[in-house]
Amino acid sequence: MTASPSAPDVAPAPPSAPASPTALYRVITVVVLGTVMAVLDMTIVNVALRRLSESFGAPLQTIQWTATAYTLALAAVIPTAGWAMARIGAKRTYLTALVLFALGSLLAACAWDAGSLIAFRAVQGLGGGLLQPVGMAMGMRVADRARLGRAMGLLGLPILVGPVAGPVLGGWLVDSVSWHWIFLINLPVGALALVLAARLLPKDAPDRRGQEPPRLDVPGLLMLSPGLALLLYGLTRCGERGDATSPGTLLPLFAGVALAAGFVRRALTARAPLLDLRLLRDRTFAAGIGTLALFTCGYFGSMLLGPLYWQQERGRTATAAGMLGAPVGLVVGMTMQIAARRIDRAVPRRLIAAGCAVAALGMALLAWQTGTAGVAPWRIVAGGMVMGVGAGMTLMPAMTTATRGLSPDRLAGASTALSINAQLAASVGTALLSVVLSSAGQSPSGFRLTYAVTAALLALAVLPALRLPSHRQE
Structure with a gap:
């Protein structure tokens, strides 16, 4: 399309x-x-x-x-x-x-x-x-x-x-x-x-060519910005308290959803909307942003788990927990550099779907290892590094694929949509996994269940990834 x-x-x-x-x-x-x-x-x-x-x-x-x-x-x-x-x-x-x-x-x-x-x-x-x-x-x-x-x-x-x-x-x-x-x-x-x-x-400096400067879509801004803020506030409260049913969580969530829905309606009908949702009519962009939504929800949402596990279950200091997480970050960055260059010549569907699957495997390994008492730290770090390989194969290659076919004058709207998508998905993931961990109890079995839920989210990202182009993009 x-x-x-x-x-x-x-x-x-x-x-x-x-x-x-x-x-x-x-x-x-x-x-x-x-x-x-x-x-x-x-x-x-x-x-x-x-x-x-x-x-x-x-x-x-x-x-x-x-x-x-x-x-x-x-x-x-x-x-x-x-x-x-x-x-x-x-x-x-x-x-x-x-x-x-x-x-x-x-x-x-x-x-x-x-x-x-x-x-x-x-x-x-x-x-x-x-x-x-x-x-x-x-x-x-x-x-x-x-x-x-x-x-x-x-x-x-x-x-x-x-x-x-x-x-x-x-x-x-x-x-x-x-x-x-x-x-x-x-x-x-x-x-x-x-x-x-x-x-x-x-x-x-924009060349107006005799046209008036673009006007800010004030009604759209008054719906989207407060809507996003209320959604993120409700999700943050849910993650902090581990309770999705309190009025302090539900009211901002419902208000945020209502404002966001109003913005969607306006964006699809207004002549010059604040955010061009018509971008989603592009099949590749829609598949890319869907992949990133699910993957970001699991990947960035899981970042709260590592420090908590090392400090609470293994008695490590905050600095030691950061050092134990460093190899995962290094693997993500190194893999990302290779995969982001490879995507210029590779078939996007194969590379990105494989990355989602590898990341899900790494999260599944973390679920298995953290639920086992007395497991050697290097085994947990190794599971995280497997996940990091998958993340490096997915994140920037998916963004590249989603935007490669867009005309230059649509890139500003695309980058804005990708940023909003990432912020919302990460907040949803953090809140969801916080609730799961709180409900299951911060114990080895609780961490095992939470990492398993994360692995499921990453595995689900394979589905939209399979709708990405099955041929090299020129």
């Missing part, structure tokens, strides 16, 4: 001539630096929550709002990415995102109580929510179809660096320096990213 005509609210197409390899690597360098900063920040803050609770004299449930506020701000701003790129250009939007993130980091480092820290983390989230979709759109635009897989592989480097370095760096900063530095460390990185972005990113 061919893609429908582009909605007028996405950024204009770049020149038809493909960018040089030098221009491609300049853009990727800037995007990777900014994304690494955001990914590291999230993993570092998660490690530091208990220390922040002690420093501010606030309950851990209150301090956890530093992560929740960031996520809610992220959800609120992601839908505006396509409009912002069309209005002021991708480069200016990316520079704005970097400034917001750095400013939020500085303010968070100067926080005087839990409330101010939560508010300043929301400022960070406004910047972080734009970094990924705008960066991905710039990378996809500058790469021609023959180099798209390689470009996406490089754009996926933060997935390698964040899970490996974040927990270790965060543990060292809060133990050896102070909690302020978990935010201050973003300032030199953000300053470098700003300088490089200003110098290396190509100018892309």
Whole structure:
């Protein structure tokens, strides 16, 4: 099925001539630096929550709002990415995102109580929510179809660096320096990213050709952004409390679903919707986003299990738990680089469906190992590494396949849709697995059941993956 005509609210197409390899690597360098900063920040803050609770004299449930506020701000701003790129250009939007993130980091480092820290983390989230979709759109635009897989592989480097370095760096900063530095460390990185972005990113001021600037779909924004925020809030509450039936969980979930449904109706009928859902009429994009939804739900949702298992069941420290998880992150990153380049020449259906199956096998091995008392740690790490191979074969190759056939003027909308999909799926997975683990009890049998549910989610991702193209994409 061919893609429908582009909605007028996405950024204009770049020149038809493909960018040089030098221009491609300049853009990727800037995007990777900014994304690494955001990914590291999230993993570092998660490690530091208990220390922040002690420093501010606030309950851990209150301090956890530093992560929740960031996520809610992220959800609120992601839908505006396509409009912002069309209005002021991708480069200016990316520079704005970097400034917001750095400013939020500085303010968070100067926080005087839990409330101010939560508010300043929301400022960070406004910047972080734009970094990924705008960066991905710039990378996809500058790469021609023959180099798209390689470009996406490089754009996926933060997935390698964040899970490996974040927990270790965060543990060292809060133990050896102070909690302020978990935010201050973003300032030199953000300053470098700003300088490089200003110098290396190509100018892309939109050419209106006598047309009026695109208008923001305000009704759509007032439905989608609060809808996503309420959904993520309800899912977060469900994951924290392990209870999906309390009014504090159900009311925001129902309200979020109602607002999201209203947005879907508007997006399919409005002339210039905030988000072009007509992208889903493209069979390859629909199959790719379906694969990623199920896979992300299981893969990113399971990231809470490893640290809990090592610390609660095996008595390891937070730093040791981070070190035991590092080999998995390394395997994901290394496999991703190989698979993302291979997808330029391989049959997508075979590679990605095989990746989902391998990841499900690795999760099944983790279910077996963690449910066995006294099992050697290397066996658990080995099971995680098998899962990591599958994740590397799936994540960026699926994104590459989903977007390769789209016209350049639809890439802004596609990157925004992929970012929303990832955020929602990860939140759903985290909440679902938290409820399963709480219900089963945090014991070897509880971890076995939760990992088994995760394996089932990854196995289900094979079904939409089998609808991906069965031939090489040109």
